[in-house]
Amino acid sequence: MAFVFTNQNFNEEAVNSDKLVVVDFYADWCGPCKMMAPIIEALAEEMPDVKIGKLNVDNAQDIARTYGVMNIPTVIFLKGGEVVEKIVGVVPRDTLVEKITSHK
Helix, strand or coil: CCEEECCCCHHHHHHCCCCCEEEEEECCCCHHHHHHHHHHHHHHHHCCCCEEEEEECCCCHHHHHHCCCCCCCEEEEEECCEEEEEEECCCCHHHHHHHHHHHC
16 A cells, blocks of 8 residues: 655654655646556555655645645655655656656
8 A cells, every 4th residue: 555645644654764755746636646556556556665655736735836746646655754756747657657667
């Protein structure tokens, strides 16, 4: 199951993680986000060595603003607290796998 990032846990769980962290910025009302959700969930199950999760932008607007998230879905890859990749929009599963593998 994908990790659920929140305002309360984001710094500890995402920014300060020693693993590659993949954050899916989404909203419940967003149609394209619903298309990405099963892909994110599946990858979280398949890749336990990477912290893969989601952050509801409606509940975490400051974090979304900090990372320049203007459109959703946006997937941000963090390593050592730094953004190493950013993907905006719906992308195929293979694209996410390729990006994750290249940044591990």
